[in-house]
Amino acid sequence: MASYRRDLAVRASVDQGLLSPSEPVVALLDTAGIRTSAAALTSAFAAVTDAPVLHAFAVKAAPLVPVLRLLHDAGLGVEVASPGELALARAAGVPPSHTVLDSPAKTPAELRQALALGIAVNADNLQELARIDALVASAPTASPLGLRVNPQVGAGSIGALSTATATSKFGVTLRDEGARKAVVQAFLDRPWLTRLHTHTGSQGVPLALMAEGIKEAYALAEEINRTAGRQQIDTLDIGGGLPVNFDSDEETPTFAEYARLLADTVPGLFDGRYRLVTEFGRSLLAKHGTVLARVEYTKTSGGRPIAVTHAGVQLATRTVYAPESWPLRVLAYDSEGHPRTGETTVQDVAGPACFAGDLLATSRELPLLHPGDVVAVPDTGAYYFAHHYAYNSLPRPGIHGFTVADDGAVAFTTVRTPQTIAEIVAESGGAHADALLR
Numbered sequence: 001m002a003s004y005r006r007d008l009a010v011r012a013s014v015d016q017g018l019l020s021p022s023e024p025v026v027a028l029l030d031t032a033g034i035r036t037s038a039a040a041l042t043s044a045f046a047a048v049t050d051a052p053v054l055h056a057f058a059v060k061a062a063p064l065v066p067v068l069r070l071l072h073d074a075g076l077g078v079e080v081a082s083p084g085e086l087a088l089a090r091a092a093g094v095p096p097s098h099t100v101l102d103s104p105a106k107t108p109a110e111l112r113q114a115l116a117l118g119i120a121v122n123a124d125n126l127q128e129l130a131r132i133d134a135l136v137a138s139a140p141t142a143s144p145l146g147l148r149v150n151p152q153v154g155a156g157s158i159g160a161l162s163t164a165t166a167t168s169k170f171g172v173t174l175r176d177e178g179a180r181k182a183v184v185q186a187f188l189d190r191p192w193l194t195r196l197h198t199h200t201g202s203q204g205v206p207l208a209l210m211a212e213g214i215k216e217a218y219a220l221a222e223e224i225n226r227t228a229g230r231q232q233i234d235t236l237d238i239g240g241g242l243p244v245n246f247d248s249d250e251e252t253p254t255f256a257e258y259a260r261l262l263a264d265t266v267p268g269l270f271d272g273r274y275r276l277v278t279e280f281g282r283s284l285l286a287k288h289g290t291v292l293a294r295v296e297y298t299k300t301s302g303g304r305p306i307a308v309t310h311a312g313v314q315l316a317t318r319t320v321y322a323p324e325s326w327p328l329r330v331l332a333y334d335s336e337g338h339p340r341t342g343e344t345t346v347q348d349v350a351g352p353a354c355f356a357g358d359l360l361a362t363s364r365e366l367p368l369l370h371p372g373d374v375v376a377v378p379d380t381g382a383y384y385f386a387h388h389y390a391y392n393s394l395p396r397p398g399i400h401g402f403t404v405a406d407d408g409a410v411a412f413t414t415v416r417t418p419q420t421i422a423e424i425v426a427e428s429g430g431a432h433a434d435a436l437l438r
């Protein structure tokens, strides 16, 4: 279904002039797909618990105001990790009651703003808790307050994304000497500290390991509540981190599988004593974004065919710099946006940037690409085209939402306008051209 909609959207992008020789790269978001994922998440948890659950979308995965508004309309909240992300959430109309602030480096001003707004805050460490002590003492706040812990259960297959290693930079470690005792004491000393937060998953992390991390956080909450003699911790924030399948259009693993695994591994999590917060990012958006780029030239080098396209490191930064960890599919379409089928040839698909490693795919079996063809890069709705990398002053592409009517007609709506060359000049000190001459 998603591939049917995508094929129609590729063709319509060409027909309607969204993708053209003068606009050679665009990004598409499948609105129906996003709504379907949001509904799947909500129903997956509703199937295993009657406890109230706030599903706070991790804004870092797709920092786009219309996306946040769509998800909020679908009943979700947001997890923000910077003043910019908080501003996006507010611009999208997400209320403080549906907003959670996590980040490892919150300034006093950020904390003050969050507490004044009544946004939930998860402190990353004990120094930050000391800052919050002073703020709580100086002005009343409606913010639910929590502490992030690192259960140190181990890494997944991508080191840079593994948050629960022995030496991860996030949260208060639980297994270091004396750490657990200090965390319990921090709660006993602060009756207003009512949440425990952990985020142990990510791409490359097995579900069983994620569940293990949550089990550790749950056990700690139980210990704190027992020691306090009351239900001091009333909310567990279990983070996001469900991995995404980048190999095919299949959406695996599913939210339902994960919720069932949690119910089996940590039954007490869902028995109604705790409110829950989740923070999924990638798993809600990745499958619903597609980058389209025109092939500008084709050539052979050392006998290998290469298609030079307009999508490269500026959009797929992780893939270009760490291709083993972040492989992406590339789909071939002709210049009218029809899928290219038939015989395949091993070829490289290159981006437009001026360094040799700017390759979206190497040695990939694809129908032979021609100048003017279109390549589609699916599964890029999270952490790709909204995280622009300004190499070569390449512009941020336009982003368009699309819907497909029953008769196959595709309607586009602007999510973000393409960056103009004038904007690039302005953002690159254009107003200060003489600054270094003085």
Ligand SMILES: Cc1ncc(COP(=O)(O)O)c(C=O)c1O
Residues within 6 Å of the ligand: 058, 060, 061, 079, 102, 199, 201, 202, 203, 239, 240, 241, 242, 279, 280, 281, 282, 283
């Ligand atoms: C605290 C926190 N929550 C949620 C997420 C979202 O993770 P994912 O997109 O893998 O679901 C992240 C990602 O880095 C995170 O740091």
